[in-house]
Amino acid sequence: MVRAPCCEKMGLKKGPWxxxxxxxxxxxIQQYGHGNWxxxxxxxxxLRCGKSCRLRWINYxxxxxxxxxxxxxxxxxxxxxxxxxxxxxxxxxxxxxxRTDNEIKNVWHTHLKKRLKQHxxxxxxxxxxxxxxxxxxxxxxxxxxxxxxxxxxxxHRPVSPQECSSDMSTVxxxxxxxxxxxxxxxxxxxxxxxxxxxxxxxxxxxxSSGVVNDDFSAVGGGDPPLDQVPFSPLMTMEPVxxxxxxxxxxxxxxxxxxxxxxxxxxxxxx
DNA sequence: AAGAATACCAACCGCATTCAA
DNA sequence: CTTGAATGCGGTTGGTATTCT
Numbered sequence: 001m002v003r004a005p006c007c008e009k010m011g012l013k014k015g016p017w018x019x020x021x022x023x024x025x026x027x028x029i030q031q032y033g034h035g036n037w038x039x040x041x042x043x044x045x046x047l048r049c050g051k052s053c054r055l056r057w058i059n060y061x062x063x064x065x066x067x068x069x070x071x072x073x074x075x076x077x078x079x080x081x082x083x084x085x086x087x088x089x090x091x092x093x094x095x096x097x098x099r100t101d102n103e104i105k106n107v108w109h110t111h112l113k114k115r116l117k118q119h120x121x122x123x124x125x126x127x128x129x130x131x132x133x134x135x136x137x138x139x140x141x142x143x144x145x146x147x148x149x150x151x152x153x154x155x156h157r158p159v160s161p162q163e164c165s166s167d168m169s170t171v172x173x174x175x176x177x178x179x180x181x182x183x184x185x186x187x188x189x190x191x192x193x194x195x196x197x198x199x200x201x202x203x204x205x206x207x208s209s210g211v212v213n214d215d216f217s218a219v220g221g222g223d224p225p226l227d228q229v230p231f232s233p234l235m236t237m238e239p240v241x242x243x244x245x246x247x248x249x250x251x252x253x254x255x256x257x258x259x260x261x262x263x264x265x266x267x268x269x270x
Numbered sequence: 271a272a273g274a275a276t277a278c279c280a281a282c283c284g285c286a287t288t289c290a291a
Numbered sequence: 292c293t294t295g296a297a298t299g300c301g302g303t304t305g306g307t308a309t310t311c312t
Contacts, residue, residue, distance in 0.1 A: 059281085
């Protein structure tokens with residue numbers, strides 16, 4: 001609707017932040033917090049727009065930011081979460097403590113997309129998933145899908161809200177006015193899968209047998225050897241909710257539920 | 271050694287949403 | 292209810308570093 005004023009028009013600085021600017025912003029936020037992003041530039045004397053300050057803080061200066069390379073577990077988690085959530089980088093970031101949406105987005109575009117293309121992502125899991133998906137796909141193909149009646153050429157898959165519509169809250173079942181819409185629809189407002197915030201710490205601490213602690217730092221420094229981490233955290237779900245032995249089984253299950261029921265149910269905490 | 275190509279990532283842009291007046 | 296400011300988010304860009312030829 002209305003855009004925030006552009007930095008250039010306001011005579012504000014753009015481009016890379018200097019260490020001085022960083023320090024000013026850090027000092028300001030430590031002192032006053034970050035309730036209002038318009039305030040720091042004015043009150044701290046920064047020649048930056050609030051938007052830029054917010055971005056700098058969130059993506060770089062926040063004390064809980066974890067720098068450095070992504071571990072294999074994190075990469076697998078991103079792949080799995082992306083499968084569920086689509087390009088909702090902030091939602092994915094919320095499940096990876098210390099990582100930002102921007103960082104995850106960058107990793108996705110620079111590493112993971114390629115890795116998936118080459119079928120190198122978590123070899124065991126990838127093979128299992130592709131098998132699952134092939135089976136599920138061939139099994140589901142002949143079936144009638146309430147919301148896909150006129151979309152025979154579309155691949156059946158979970159659809160992210162972005163792919164669906166910009167307005168998730170207004171989707172309805174069987175909207176005949178939009179034959180091209182490939183999204184599952186529901187009469188009631190959609191509760192998109194919300195993963196329990198405690199998931200990571202729980203799973204990482206219990207599932208990985210102490211190899212990785214709850215902030216992904218390997219005990220003893222560095223990432224755990226891959227041979228000690230046969231599956232990503234999301235792939236060892238059986239004790240959690242009992243369907244199948246890994247995340248992909250679970251995803252297949254909910255994928256089937258989505259497509260058969262024609263609506264998005266409330267998901268359990270993965 | 272030098273230039274080209276590629277990879278990486280911080281930061282920007284613009285749209286959507288939320289909320290207060 | 293409408294309007295506009297503030298914020299959040301995802302897509303994209305551009306500068307720098309690294310690798311390749």
